[in-house]
Amino acid sequence: MSTMKIASWNVNSLKVRLPHLTQWLADAKPDVVALQETKLEDAKFPLDELAAAGYHAVYAGQKTYNGVAILARDLPQDVVSEVPGLDDPQQRRILAATVGGVRVVDLYVVNGKEVGDEKYTYKLDWLAKVRAFLAEELRRHPRLVVLGDFNICPDDRDVYDPVAWGEAILCSPAERAGLQAITALGLHDSFRLFEQAAGHFSWWDYRQAAFRRNMGLRIDLILISDALKSQARAAAIDRTPRQWERPSDHTPVTLELDI
DNA sequence: ATGGTGGCAGAGCCA
Numbered sequence: 001m002s003t004m005k006i007a008s009w010n011v012n013s014l015k016v017r018l019p020h021l022t023q024w025l026a027d028a029k030p031d032v033v034a035l036q037e038t039k040l041e042d043a044k045f046p047l048d049e050l051a052a053a054g055y056h057a058v059y060a061g062q063k064t065y066n067g068v069a070i071l072a073r074d075l076p077q078d079v080v081s082e083v084p085g086l087d088d089p090q091q092r093r094i095l096a097a098t099v100g101g102v103r104v105v106d107l108y109v110v111n112g113k114e115v116g117d118e119k120y121t122y123k124l125d126w127l128a129k130v131r132a133f134l135a136e137e138l139r140r141h142p143r144l145v146v147l148g149d150f151n152i153c154p155d156d157r158d159v160y161d162p163v164a165w166g167e168a169i170l171c172s173p174a175e176r177a178g179l180q181a182i183t184a185l186g187l188h189d190s191f192r193l194f195e196q197a198a199g200h201f202s203w204w205d206y207r208q209a210a211f212r213r214n215m216g217l218r219i220d221l222i223l224i225s226d227a228l229k230s231q232a233r234a235a236a237i238d239r240t241p242r243q244w245e246r247p248s249d250h251t252p253v254t255l256e257l258d259i
Numbered sequence: 260a261t262g263g264t265g266g267c268a269g270a271g272c273c274a
Binding site: 013015016037039063113151205206208248 | 262263264265266267268272273274
């Protein structure tokens, strides 16, 4: 038996964060990494640097905004970045691939700006359409991992000050219902299989020294299907890269699976 | 209620 270490990281510009990424790959040695907010056109993807680090890569990027990628020791197969019904090719937010017998779906969920904004309505609609896509992925690939920047706090334990935050964006009941409709397909928040306490976050605002004060949110998730649940061995949030100079506002989250 | 910080791109948008 061997272990597959799977990670998700919103890097907030792969161009700027490439040194952090390669350092973290060398330190953490993940087998699969899902990236979000690469903010790179595909022609500018740093394939050579990542190959030198020992990783294959598939990606769906665009200039300035969004962009997702999957890095893997093994060759990713059956790559999908166009989702039926999600007719918005301008926003590169989804990438699916099969790695080592596990189906991996990388999501960069719409932020939504604020409750009631047209971007918020778009977010809820996007979540419903992604749910339909995931239902089909799960039917075809029972060994499924859905991970990424969900831009939703699953519950109040995932918010540094749930009273102050209230039902604002990332915590509104409709967003949480959208996430629950996805997990109700038979997907489990792997972090909560191992840790029940509040105060474990994956994102901290750049402003107001939020990281130093641990004023964060847990919005980066690794969901696993029923078929993989018994193989989960550990889940963690690696705060180390958030402490480096000129960091992403997100830090990597990880899951170890017995394979 | 606003603005604070960062990335991209070169002013304002997005987060």
